[in-house]
Structure formats: structure tokens, C-alpha cells
Amino acid sequence: MALELDSITVRYGQMAAVSDVSLSVADGEVVALLGPSGCGKSTLLRTVAGLEKPTSGSVSWDTTDLTGVPVHRREFGLVFQDGQLFPHRTVAGNVAFGLRMKKVEREARDKRVLSLLELVGLEGYADRRVTQLSGGEQQRVALARALAPSPRLLLLDEPLSALDRALREQLAVDLARLLREAATTALVVTHDHDEAFTLADRVAIMSRGRIVQVGPPAEVWSSPVDVETAKFLGCNKFVPGSFVGLDVERVGLRATALRVDSDGLIEGTVVERVHRRDHVRLLVEIDGEEYEAVGPMTEIGDRVRLEIDLDGVARIG
Numbered sequence: 001m002a003l004e005l006d007s008i009t010v011r012y013g014q015m016a017a018v019s020d021v022s023l024s025v026a027d028g029e030v031v032a033l034l035g036p037s038g039c040g041k042s043t044l045l046r047t048v049a050g051l052e053k054p055t056s057g058s059v060s061w062d063t064t065d066l067t068g069v070p071v072h073r074r075e076f077g078l079v080f081q082d083g084q085l086f087p088h089r090t091v092a093g094n095v096a097f098g099l100r101m102k103k104v105e106r107e108a109r110d111k112r113v114l115s116l117l118e119l120v121g122l123e124g125y126a127d128r129r130v131t132q133l134s135g136g137e138q139q140r141v142a143l144a145r146a147l148a149p150s151p152r153l154l155l156l157d158e159p160l161s162a163l164d165r166a167l168r169e170q171l172a173v174d175l176a177r178l179l180r181e182a183a184t185t186a187l188v189v190t191h192d193h194d195e196a197f198t199l200a201d202r203v204a205i206m207s208r209g210r211i212v213q214v215g216p217p218a219e220v221w222s223s224p225v226d227v228e229t230a231k232f233l234g235c236n237k238f239v240p241g242s243f244v245g246l247d248v249e250r251v252g253l254r255a256t257a258l259r260v261d262s263d264g265l266i267e268g269t270v271v272e273r274v275h276r277r278d279h280v281r282l283l284v285e286i287d288g289e290e291y292e293a294v295g296p297m298t299e300i301g302d303r304v305r306l307e308i309d310l311d312g313v314a315r316i317g
């Protein structure tokens with residue numbers, strides 16, 4: 001294992017922002033720390049970076065304890081939400097920064113800068129001022145700058161959350177690709193499950209300072225460990241497994257779990273409808289209970305048949 005976090009607790013006075021967290025990240029693996037605001041993700045990431053000192057527990061790299069190793073000696077790259085670029089330097093000047101610190105000679109430095117700009121899709125931007133770039137372009141520069149000195153671990157704290165939705169989705173896909181291409185070991189903090197699932201090989205769900213579940217995205221998505229985690233992952237209704245034909249005690253339903261389909265076995269009555277981006281969201285009453293469903297245009301009061309879409313169903317536990 002490359003990165004090893006062993007029983008890390010970080011206290012601010014009486015309050016534990018991180019409680020007894022253990023986690024490993026393997027060489028070349030991308031792990032996302034996913035959880036709601038205030039659950040301790042950033043504090044944990046800052047502790048790994050060396051910006052925060054754990055109250056107890058340890059951070060090690062390849063079995064070497066990093067306690068006492070300052071931030072700039074950890075050989076970790078950092079990318080924050082707002083890039084924090086040097087405003088008076090050009091794109092190339094920003095990307096070259098870490099290479100200058102490492103005293104890489106000019107020719108090799110220029111070559112590396114150009115190859116990184118290509119990697120992040122910013123060929124031809126070398127001489128631009130960073131203040132003249134869009135938010136998405138600035139984050140690409142921040143990423144290239146962090147990758148330039150070939151850090152052994154990349155730490156990303158909400159790298160896309162300052163961007164608008166469409167751009168965020170596109171950049172998440174680009175970022176996933178380039179982390180793979182550069183075989184980067186990375187720990188990414190995000191509160192957005194789509195982003196976590198796009199980027200990560202494994203997702204660690206945090207709640208109130210603790211990691212409550214770790215696993216591959218598909219596993220976490222389909223089997224959240226408890227109701228709270230299932231709610232965080234989009235489930236809004238909890239029913240016995242038998243309701244959807246599964247032999248489990250309880251399942252969580254997402255808004256897409258039920259779809260109007262004339263072959264469906266469940267019958268209900270439409271009580272409300274709302275237009276969404278690309279579909280109609282219905283509220284359907286089934287045996288006196290209201291459920292969300294996805295459907296074609298229907299009238300309130302219509303009787304409809306519903307099919308279950310298992311992608312929208314999560315087994316709890």
C-alpha cells in the first residue's frame with residue numbers, strides 16, 4: 001500500500017472533526033472521500049497533506065511514518081477548489097513552478113510543461129496570463145502545476161466544485177482519464193456522488209468524522225451500508241425488499257426506481273407531476289403510499305402500471 005492512514009483523529013478543542021479513520025490507498029489507485037458538508041473530508045485531506053496535525057494516529061507512505069515531515073517534503077501534489085494560481089505568472093510559469101523549486105534545468109522543464117499542457121488539453125496556452133482563463137481552464141492549469149513535479153500522491157479538494165454543472169461533468173470525465181493516463185495515485189475530496197463515482201476506483205463515505213463505508217463505486221451505489229448513507233446517495237423512500245422482488249429486509253428507492261410501463265406489475269394513481277430536464281417526474285399513490293416515478297406525460301388521477309428499474313434500487317446493509 002502506498003498511503004496508509006492509521007486510526008487518525010483530529011480534534012478542534014472538544015470537537016472531533018475526524019474520528020479514528022483508517023484507510024489505505026494503493027499505488028496508482030484513485031480514492032474519493034465522499035460525504036456531506038462538515039463531515040471532515042477536508043480536514044482528513046489536510047492531515048494527509050501535512051497542513052493539519054492529527055491529535056492521534058499516523059499517516060505513512062510505503063510504511064514510512066510522515067509525522068514530522070513538512071508539507072513540501074511529502075512529495076504530494078495539492079489542488080484546491082479555486083486553483084490558487086499565481087496571478088502574475090503565465091500558464092507555463094504556473095506549471096513550471098514546482099519544477100523550478102526542484103531545480104529542473106530549463107530545457108527539461110519546458111518540455112515537461114508542454115507535455116502537461118497537452119495532457120490537460122491546454123496546448124497553445126503556455127504564454128497566456130492565468131487571469132484571462134475561464135474557471136475550467138484555470139483548474140486544468142492547477143492540475144498540470146500539481147502534476148508537474150511527478151508527485152507520488154495527488155490530493156484534490158473539491159477540484160471541480162467552483163465550476164458550473166455542465167463543465168463539471170465534462171471535466172470530471174477528463175480528469176478521470178488523465179489520472180489514469182498519468183497512473184496517478186490520488187485522494188479526492190468531494191460532496192458530489194457523480195463526481196466521486198466518475199473519478200474513483202474506490203469511494204470512502206464519510207459521516208460525522210468517520211468513514212462508514214469503503215468500496216468500488218458500483219458496490220457503494222447498489223448496497224449502501226445504512227439508511228443515512230442511502231439517503232446521501234439519493235434514496236428517498238425505504239420499503240421492504242419484497243416490494244421490488246428482492247429477498248432482503250429493506251431497500252432504498254431513488255427517484256428513478258419506478259417507471260411507468262404498460263407491462264409493469266405494480267398499479268398506482270398519478271397524484272402529481274413535475275417536468276424535469278429530460279423526463280416527467282410523477283408522484284404515484286400505491287396502496288395509500290406515495291412514491292416517485294419516472295414517466296411519460298400523464299394526467300393527474302390516471303391509473304398507471306409501473307415497472308421496477310433495479311438501477312434505482314439500493315439494498316441497505
Ligand SMILES: Nc1ncnc2c1ncn2[C@@H]1O[C@H](COP(=O)(O)OP(=O)(O)OP(=O)(O)O)[C@@H](O)[C@H]1O
Binds near residue numbers: 016036038039044
Ligand atoms: N480550523 C478549524 N477550527 C475549528 N473547527 C474546524 C476547523 N476546520 C474545520 N473545522 C470543523 O470540523 C468539521 C469538519 O470540517 P471539514 O472542513 O473537514 O468538513 P468537510 O467535510 O470538508 O466539509 P465541506 O465540504 O463543507 O468543506 C466541521 O464541523 C468544521 O466546522
